[in-house]
């Protein structure tokens with residue numbers, strides 16, 4: 361180690377003396393070599409060596425040393441001379457640092473997606489056309505390292521998920537609907553109480569950090585009155601937060617955030633929410649209300665209610681709806697035989713059947729003990745609960761089946777010809793707690809293929825909700841950890857006041 365440091369010192373000394381020597385003519389050549397992943401060339405061979413002992417160290421070894429030194433020291437080293445700067449700015453090095461920056465706990469794919477597609481903030485048009493620009497991960501690392509973190513709130517209509525952008529997942533949940541009334545048409549005082557409660561629970565001062573929050577999928581239509589209602593909701597949210605001295609606010613639609621969490625900028629988001637299911641076409645991050653958002657009148661509450669009905673029909677006794685909900689969502693252990701070996705496996709008690717009629721013929725009986733309530737044994741109720749998404753009449757709901765509603769939305773997308781890319785709506789992203797029912801993505805894809813004409817169903821993909829009920833929260837986390845956050849995404853108090861003043865003046 362001492363020897364190595366001596367070599368480094370000698371090399372630095374020589375470089376400092378020759379600092380004005382030009383290395384720039386070799387830049388392109390160097391980059392070309394760096395693209396070779398197994399390069400073991402020495403700096404001298406690249407024409408970057410200036411005579412120091414350290415220059416005889418192969419470039420790959422140099423990078424290994426930088427990896428050991430860490431991002432801070434590497435950044436310092438880069439100011440020694442141009443040739444070292446070139447080595448230090450090698451993307452491979454900063455990809456390594458970003459991948460190991462575990463406090464953000466974000467999958468690498470999400471980091472790349474965000475930096476590539478969402479850099480320029482909202483709306484996304486600019487970034488779509490600038491995809492060919494090569495990213496500098498050194499720059500990205502530097503900007504991300506300066507972020508102090510932010511508060512993320514996904515105020516769902518049933519449950520609110522809140523937490524800190526540097527945590528792996530939301531730190532808490534609270535019942536939005538029950539505690540704060542109808543969040544779709546909130547009053548100033550209710551919203552203020554809502555946000556104050558969340559900040560209290562998080563033990564964070566509102567004035568300290570920016571906030572990313574999801575705006576509920578509501579006022580779906582493209583009419584003037586729906587537009588006015590959406591504007592009013594957003595303005596009330598901004599007013600409340602800026603009155604609480606929050607420094608910067610990013611308020612985005614719940615479906616858009618869920619789409620980002622699935623690493624997509626275009627597609628159809630199917631959010632199976634607390635009371636309703638929304639089918640939201642989104643093109644380059646923008647909700648296409650002019651194409652049409654479909655809304656079905658059943659969500660998690662309806663499924664729980666239907667399972668309760670089925671259990672009552674079988675004369676099962678249970679204490680409360682919580683018991684039923686537990687049964688709807690619980691995992692059970694079962695013994696399986698794989699290649700003549702017995703193994704213990706986990707599966708959901710309730711699920712969606714790929715083929716409903718065929719499932720009715722099978723023995724699907726399984727049991728679970730709810731603590732304090734006793735043993736419950738379900739058989740066909742296990743898949744009949746989720747079946748009402750496709751056959752709503754079974755549950756007494758007069759609405760379209762999920763596949764028909766998604767198919768209809770696809771027809772509208774195709775007919776609208778809003779873009780020359782006719783495949784943008786073929787990716788269906790599932791979101792919301794109920795979308796976690798196993799078998800749902802496969803069943804929806806199967807039904808869509810059967811329902812749509814072949815020309816349209818070709819290339820369809822239904823993506824399961826990687827983050828379940830927390831999809832929008834994770835979309836918010838992705839944005840708040842980006843190198844261009846908060847400037848590209850947030851509105852500040854001053855900007856909001858100026859905007860309000862301008863619209864006040866123009867309304868005169």
Ligand SMILES: Nc1ncnc2c1ncn2[C@@H]1O[C@H](COP(=O)(O)OP(=O)(O)OP(=O)(O)O)[C@@H](O)[C@H]1O
Pocket residue numbers: 515516517518519520576631632633634635636659660661664685688689791792793794795796797828829830
């Ligand atoms: N693994 C699961 N399987 C089935 N249902 C689940 C699962 N996890 C959560 N749920 C259901 O999802 C519901 C909550 O969903 P979610 O948090 O997405 O709703 P929300 O965001 O409050 O509603 P909205 O999207 O309408 O604003 C709960 O009522 C719960 O019953």
